[in-house]
Amino acid sequence: MNANMTDPTTHPPVLDAKGVAKRFGAVVALRDASLQVARGQIVALMGANGAGKSTFVKILTGALKADAGHVRIKGRDSTVGSPAAARRWGLVPVYQEPSLIPDLDVADNLRLGDTPVDPFRHWVSELGISGLRLDELIGRLPLATLRILDLARSLAAEPDVLMLDEMTAALPTDLVDRVMTVVRAQADAGRSIIYISHRFTEIARICDRATILRDGATVGDVAIEPGIEERIVEMMLGSEVARASGRATERRTAQANAQTPRLRVSGLKAGSRLSDVSLDLHKGEVLGVVALEGQGQDELFDVLGGQRRPLAGRLEVDGHPTSFAHPSDAIAAGLTLVPGDRAHALLMPRSVRENIALPLIARFGKWGAIPMRDEAARVTAAIERLQIDTRAQGEVRRLSGGNQQKVTIARWIAKGVQTLLLFDPTRGIDIRTKRQIYALVRDLADQGAAVLFYTSELAEIRLACDRAVVIFNGRVVDVIDAADADEPTLMRAAYGLTEARAVPA
Numbered sequence: 280m281n282a283n284m285t286d287p288t289t290h291p292p293v294l295d296a297k298g299v300a301k302r303f304g305a306v307v308a309l310r311d312a313s314l315q316v317a318r319g320q321i322v323a324l325m326g327a328n329g330a331g332k333s334t335f336v337k338i339l340t341g342a343l344k345a346d347a348g349h350v351r352i353k354g355r356d357s358t359v360g361s362p363a364a365a366r367r368w369g370l371v372p373v374y375q376e377p378s379l380i381p382d383l384d385v386a387d388n389l390r391l392g393d394t395p396v397d398p399f400r401h402w403v404s405e406l407g408i409s410g411l412r413l414d415e416l417i418g419r420l421p422l423a424t425l426r427i428l429d430l431a432r433s434l435a436a437e438p439d440v441l442m443l444d445e446m447t448a449a450l451p452t453d454l455v456d457r458v459m460t461v462v463r464a465q466a467d468a469g470r471s472i473i474y475i476s477h478r479f480t481e482i483a484r485i486c487d488r489a490t491i492l493r494d495g496a497t498v499g500d501v502a503i504e505p506g507i508e509e510r511i512v513e514m515m516l517g518s519e520v521a522r523a524s525g526r527a528t529e530r531r532t533a534q535a536n537a538q539t540p541r542l543r544v545s546g547l548k549a550g551s552r553l554s555d556v557s558l559d560l561h562k563g564e565v566l567g568v569v570a571l572e573g574q575g576q577d578e579l580f581d582v583l584g585g586q587r588r589p590l591a592g593r594l595e596v597d598g599h600p601t602s603f604a605h606p607s608d609a610i611a612a613g614l615t616l617v618p619g620d621r622a623h624a625l626l627m628p629r630s631v632r633e634n635i636a637l638p639l640i641a642r643f644g645k646w647g648a649i650p651m652r653d654e655a656a657r658v659t660a661a662i663e664r665l666q667i668d669t670r671a672q673g674e675v676r677r678l679s680g681g682n683q684q685k686v687t688i689a690r691w692i693a694k695g696v697q698t699l700l701l702f703d704p705t706r707g708i709d710i711r712t713k714r715q716i717y718a719l720v721r722d723l724a725d726q727g728a729a730v731l732f733y734t735s736e737l738a739e740i741r742l743a744c745d746r747a748v749v750i751f752n753g754r755v756v757d758v759i760d761a762a763d764a765d766e767p768t769l770m771r772a773a774y775g776l777t778e779a780r781a782v783p784a
Contacts (some may be wrong), residue, residue, distance in 0.1 A: 289356035291354050292317050292438050293471045294339070294370070299348035300495075301334055305679055311496040314471050314473070316440060321462065323482045323503070323624055326492035327515050327709040329668060329679035332475050333375060335492070336442050339473075340372040341365035353439070354499060357502030368395070369439030373446055373473075375680060375707055376620070377425035381418030385428065394432045394439040402431035407450040407457040422449045422620050423572045430458065434465070436679050441465065442473045445680075445707040447481060449619060450682050451572040451735055454769065459485055478736070479508050491515055511708065539598045541729035544612070547592035553578035554753030556592075560698070560729045565720055567740045567761070568733040571773050575753040580702045583731070585609030596698075602757040610638070613697030617704055619733075624687045630665060632658050634675050634686050638694040661689040666715060668712070681712035688719070698729045705739065717743045740764040751775040 292315040298363045302307040309331040310637050316322045326332050335411035337343040339350065341359040350357050352368045359365045365372075379388045389399060396413070403411055406427045417425065423603040443462070447455045462486045466472055474486055482489060483503060487491060491514040491526035493498040499514040501507055549554045553575030560566045570576040583594075596603050596612050609616070615638075625634055635658045661667075665685040668678060675686060676736050684704060691699060694734050703719070705713045720730050732744055740747045740761055747764050749757040749772035757772040 286550035292351075292484065294352055294473075295351040296335075296339060297349060298345045299335060299338055299350070301331075301338060301515065302346055305533050306677060307495055309345075309495040310340070312492060313380070313497045314339075314490050315500075316471045318471055319464045319466050319469050320488065320516065321474050321486045322372070323486040323489040323491070324473055324475045325477075325482070325489050325511060325515060327681075327711055329682065330492040330515070330709075331495040332492055333444055333680070336372060336374075336444050336473065336475065339365070340370050340442060342372075357485045360432045366436060366438075369443065371433045371436050372442040373426075373429045373433050373444065375444040375448070375685070377417075377422070377429050379417045379425055379428060384416050385411065385416050386413040388428075389413070389414060389432065392432060394435050398435035398437075399431050402434040402461075403427065405457070405461055406431055407454050421573070421577055423454060426450060427458075429456065430461075430779065434461070438470065440471045440473065442475075444475045445477070445528045446474075447476065447478065448707040449735065451570065452737070452773070453571050453596070468646075477707070477713075479511075483508075493517065496564050510683050515710070536722060540595075541597060542731070543593075543595040544579075544583075545593040547579065547582060547593075547594070548590045548753075549578040549582050549587055549592075550575075550590075551607055552753050553582075556750065556755055558748050558751070558755060558758075560725050560731055562729050563724050563729040565724050565732055565744045567744035568731065568750065569737065569740065569773055570733070570750040574773075576702075576750055579750070580616060580618075580700055580731075580733065582615055583700055584618075585614075586616070610630075614700060615691040615694075615696065615698070616700040617691070617702065619702040619706060621683050621687050625675050625683060629675060631662065631675055631678070631686055635661055635690045637688050657693040658689075661693040664692060665689050665719065683706060684716075685712070688716070692719075692723075696728045698731070699723065699747070701730060703733055703735050706735065713739075737764075737766045737769045740769060749773055 294314070294316045297313045299309055299312040308578050312321070312331060312335050314324065324332050324335065334343065338345045340357065341361045341364050344360065350359065352370065357368060359368060359370065389396060408424060408427050426446065430446060447458055450458065459481065462472055476482060482620060486503050489501050489503060489511055491511060493515060501510065541562045542560040545557050552573055556575065556579055558566065568576055578587060582589050585606040585608050588604065590628065599691055601612055614703060662719050665688065667685045667689060668682045675683060705716055708716070721734065724730055734740065740762055743759045746761060747769065749759065750768060751773060752775060756775060
């Protein structure tokens with residue numbers, strides 16, 4: 280526990296929520312959630328995907344109305360009926376997905392939220408983003424930058440309680456360090472923080488306590504101390520599930536065909552950041568991609584997914600030169616992209632089955648009857664394979680973030696996978712779902728698929744990949760076997776502190 284932590288037994292909590300419940304039709308999102316935060320505390324709100332964390336935060340910040348329970352803020356009973364009312368009470372959130380309007384520039388977004396420009400600029404700089412122009416269109420900025428802008432906008436409001444929902448999930452390690460430093464300094468200055476994260480290293484680094492939700496109810500509240508991780512996992516998942524999911528995923532070495540890779544990238548250049556990337560991805564292989572923010576990984580996946588045309592370089596699929604003018608060209612060549620922002624990949628108002636079936640409908644062409652029985656069988660098989668929660672299948676937006684991510688992958692499982700491009704697929708995902716995705720990726724590779732796997736969590740390279748390419752300043756600076764890919768080695772390469780090695784592809 281941090282030495283400067285405020286003792287909640289001697290200081291009244293700034294925020295005290297008890298017995299909060301919320302239902303969406305037949306789906307019970309919360310049934311008995313409680314949370315206390317004292318001044319100067321950082322409290323981790325933890326739980327598996329679907330436990331109700333994001334719903335709880337949205338109720339506390341006025342985006343949703345609770346069905347039951349009560350909330351006290353600064354010792355007074357509070358009915359927070361809107362986000363504006365929450366801000367007046369001093370509760371300011373940074374939600375899991377950016378809350379900026381993509382068709383407006385930065386300045387217009389600030390005006391809409393009555394955000395003062397000078398404090399905003401100060402926090403953007405403190406959080407590690409330089410050279411930001413206020414006339415830049417939000418829709419053209421990378422996801423990591425949007426998360427930083429959201430946080431800077433919230434800090435500029437000088438909140439009493441700052442609520443961070445998976446704030447670092449889309450950030451590379453260098454920006455994570457900036458966020459950690461700023462958040463801890465805010466607590467030391469007397470502000471209170473609710474911190475939602477699935478990364479135990481972050482929880483241990485800055486949090487004072489953890490409140491754990493399971494199945495919509497608070498099941499524990501513990502001080503952060505050495506060795507607490509296993510107890511938290513058990514509370515999050517239940518003792519039986521925790522013991523079962525604690526077994527490490529077996530990683531098998533891919534049997535690569537060195538003569539004819541599934542995908543070969545040579546001298547690829549795109550945008551202003553991807554300058555010269557070459558790599559080989561073989562059938563039956565999971566190839567990790569490691570890079571800090573802005574090193575060209577976004578452009579690499581955009582080119583391979585057909586969303587951006589390269590400025591130079593060569594692509595080969597199964598030994599044949601190719602180029603993509605549209606995402607449909609990449610899909611036709613067997614390359615399917617699962618983007619980092621699942622909100623852009625899904626039809627949120629539509630059902631689980633409709634979202635998964637979308638590529639199947641396109642596959643059957645423009646004319647003639649769609650074989651509904653075949654479609655239904657493929658969709659059902661994909662749902663079962665990924666263990667997707669379909670209780671809220673009337674609308675995908677009602678699912679937890681983890682189940683939404685499973686849907687984005689399931690649509691390509693249903694269609695059939697040759698080459699899967701996964702961009703940070705476990706961002707904001709709980710431990711159990713992460714391990715399900717690792718197992719699925721290994722299973723796909725064992726069946727002959729090729730998988731390119733960018734991750735912002737370095738520990739995932741050993742858990743899911745066979746090899747990793749490290750990109751720095753738009754170039755591949757190292758290629759590392761997963762057995763040798765410990766975090767210090769990857770970080771050194773990612774910061775450009777090692778010379779590129781001539782490692783056989």
